[in-house]
């Protein structure tokens with residue numbers, strides 16, 4: 443029988459050991475350039491109608507965690523729009539194909555979200571082409587390691603904040619007038635927001651900002667019937683990690699710091715997003731769901 447997200451087994455050995463060799467690609471990176479393909483749930487995620495009829499926009503939905511979420515949402519019955527950079531068209535095409543294979547509508551929205559006008563436009567296009575919107579997943583992210591503060595250019599600092607924090611603000615603000623009660627917003631934070639690496643001063647601080655932004659907004663919007671929550675992944679095998687997210691020399695041993703002692707795969711994140719998007723989490727508000735293989739944090 444094929445393995446699914448419901449298959450019982452030891453989480454330590456759920457996946458074959460990938461121990462990636464040192465490698466680098468220029469940002470934002472694509473899956474096929476990784477030494478082994480990330481598992482985005484293509485062959486494993488089974489839906490059961492948990493998001494029937496919903497309409498979702500997922501930023502960074504082409505690859506990695508966003509792709510796994512897009513595939514899961516479609517198999518749970520949602521129509522899905524994904525945003526991504528034009529250079530990632532190959533990953534986007536794969537995800538679009540899988541959304542459509544699930545029998546759902548797919549909307550492809552290439553464009554750079556460090557531009558406020560582009561953020562507003564992509565929300566407008568998603569709403570128009572999906573015929574509404576009731577799930578927003580702010581998942582796109584930029585992560586570039588730097589050994590020292592003096593190595594972080596002003597441009598990198600600005601782009602990291604624009605991609606991770608400003609775009610979340612612009613996109614959420616543009617989406618809000620379209621979100622009816624029952625709608626859900628899920629933002630992607632990180633273990634880095636809790637236990638920051640010295641190599642990720644800019645990135646880690648954006649993830650703390652995402653957490654606090656989400657907890658404040660969750661309280662503001664709950665009375666309107668809109669729930670805001672967060673997923674905080676640990677080390678997950680995605681293009682971002684091999685495109686300057688950390689030094690190539692760190693890749694072979696990444697994941698050993700988790701209690702499970704391994705990399706996580708994007709497919710292991712999808713059920714957390716499905717739970718927070720669905721009405722089954724109706725009393726969960728302003729929560730951060732940690733999916734990190736066991737790295738104790740508050």
Ligand code: NAD
Pocket residue numbers: 470471501502503504505506507508525526527530553554555556581582583584585605630631632633634674675676677678679680681682683
């Ligand atoms: P990924 O590279 O597959 O996804 C990141 C996506 O962000 C890209 O696919 C790209 O489409 C999008 N993006 C980046 N800059 C953009 C821009 N200027 N305009 C439009 N889109 C842009 O990697 P991932 O690891 O799946 O990342 C998804 C989220 O998960 C990110 O927010 C990341 O910070 C977070 N995260 C990842 C890890 C990990 O270990 N991989 C850990 C914690 C948090």
Ligand code: MG
Pocket residue numbers: 470471472504505506526530533681
């Ligand atoms: Mg990508």
